[in-house]
Amino acid sequence: MPDRETSIATIQRELTAFARRARHKASQLHPDLSLVTYSILDLITERGGCRAADVAAHFMLDKSTVSRQVTALEKLGLLRRETDPEDQRGQILLATEAGLxxxxxxxxxxxxxxxxxxxxxxxxxxxxxxxxxxxxxxxx
Incomplete structure (x- = not known):
């Protein structure tokens, strides 16, 4: 049986390879879709809509990064914004039919x-x- 450090090195290598394959697969789904934008769209859909700040917190991303990704998803017609019914100043992000x-x-x-x-x-x-x-x- 391998020692703990060897096992951890194997896990790290395999998870890195998994992440690379995931990035590649995301680009096959849509030429303009990165793993980050795909993951954001997936989270928004899973939650039935959410605010950009929730996305940033979930993925531990800067709000400006999320803003750029959300704008890209909107331009691709995969995401839309609606006024937050609980706070008229805020917006809820929702997948479009094309995004779904x-x-x-x-x-x-x-x-x-x-x-x-x-x-x-x-x-x-x-x-x-x-x-x-x-x-x-x-x-x-």
């Missing part, structure tokens, strides 16, 4: 890709991997 369609198609592509990658894995291995990823994600 793109996300549905992307999620199906990802599901098929993951299913193919795990074909040779047992159900127990897949469940264990899912548990480990959830546990790792919960540490933040």
């Amino acid at each position: 369609t793109l996300l549905r198609e992307a999620n199906e592509q990802r599901r098929l890709s993951f299913s193919a990658r795990f074909t040779a894995w047992s159900d127990e291995d897949v469940a264990r991997f899912a548990d480990y990823l959830a546990r790792y994600g919960a540490e933040d």
Whole structure:
């Protein structure tokens, strides 16, 4: 069994490779869509809409970075702004129908890709991997 430092180095290498593949896949979904813009659109949709400040806090990004990404999503016709009903000065970001369609198609592509990658894995291995990823994600 490898020592802890070797295992951590392997995890770091594999997660970095995973992130690179994710960035590449995002660009395949839409030529003008980065992993950041895709992730922002996904979060906004998951939450049923939210403010830019919520996006910045969630991803630990500067508000100006989020503003640029939101503007890019708007120009692509994937995102729209509505007045916040709880605070007329604020805006809620919402996916457009085109944005929702793109996300549905992307999620199906990802599901098929993951299913193919795990074909040779047992159900127990897949469940264990899912548990480990959830546990790792919960540490933040």
